[in-house]
Amino acid sequence: MAQPLVIVIGNEKGGAGKSTLAIHIATGLLHAGKKVAILDLDLRQRSMERFFANRAVWVAANNQDLPMPLVPDMGDGKALARATPEEQLARFEAAYAVAQTVSEVILIDTPGGDTTLSRAAHARADQIVTPMNDSFVDFDLLGQVDPVTLELQKPSIYSESVWEARKERAIKEGRHATIDWLVVTNRLQGTHARNRDRLEERMGKLAKRVGFRVGPGLRERVIYRELFPFGLTVADLSNEVRPVSVTMxxxxxxQELRGLMADMGLQDALSPLTAAA
Incomplete structure (x- = not known):
């Protein structure tokens, strides 16, 4: 069996929308017929695991048949959060080994911070997807700007973390081993602003400097939140699966999800997303 594609959703800042992206990417892949294993490393919150637990309950209650991911057991999250870094890493390694044997894609959601588990996940990534809000507050983790001129000064802490992950992977697998890094601007508001122009200019400069691609994320829409309690996303909606009224x-x-999957290079996941809900 070929080695699975490893996608890591990462950003050391909380509230950037990592879990929202993770569950949408996962469901898009599942509807494309992929065998997906998920690992949720946000040990206390575990939003992605809870989403799919909600999904299992909703599917059973409504006699529906929706694809589900494989969830290798890492044990109780709250207890694991109190464990030593060595114990956490051992649990992760065991779960990751299971995921490797049963999946085509391993999707890993990481916490908003620099942790042992997050570093281990990043070093195994084939692709890192980093959501960031349309704000210099979020950009500060990628690059530092001059407080007077707003000119880009240097890469910041998360860019350094990705560089370390790339270096570690190159040491283990050879200099040709690469990690594709995609940064997506998330939760865009409908109106354009001068701040966005400034931010996009700095993003472009930093992308060339540290080696990431810039793509579209998901706008600020109620739909991304209102389907969460059901364990559903827009990829699931159909004539049979319609827990809320469908609108434009x-x-x-x-279409936003389709654009995200296209920028990730997941072409075979696009076809199911073209069907009208």
Whole structure:
């Protein structure tokens, strides 16, 4: 069996929308027929695991048949959060080994911080997807700017973490081993602003300097939140699966997800997303 594609959703800042991206990417891949294993390393919150637990309950209650990911057991999250870094790493390694044997894609959601587990996940990534809000507050973790001129000064702490992950992987697998890094601007508001122009200019400069691509994320839409309790995303909506009234916002959201998957290079996941909800 070929080695699975490893996708890491990463950003050391909380509230950037990592879990939202993770569950949408996962469901998009599942509907494309991929065998997906998920690992949720946000040990206390575990939003991605809870989403799929909600999904299992909703599917059973409504006699529906929706694809589910494989969830290798890492044990109780709260207890594991109190464990030593060595114990946490051992649990991760065991779960990751299981995921390797049963999946085509391993999707890893990481916490908002620099942890032992997050570093281990980044070093195994084939692709890192980093969501960031349309704000210099979020950009500060990628690059530092001059407080007077706003000119880019140097890469910041998360860019350094990705560089370390790339270096570690190159040491283990050879200099040709690469990690594709995609940064997506998330939760965009509908109106354009001068701040966004400034931010996009600095993003472009930093992308060339540290080696990431810039792509579209998901706009600020109620639909991305209102389907969470059901364990559903816009990729799931159909004539049979419709727990809320479908509007043009749902259609637009589906197109946003399609754009994200295309930028990730997941071409075989696009076809199911073209069907109208």
């Amino acid at each position: 916002s749902h259609v637009s959201a589906r």
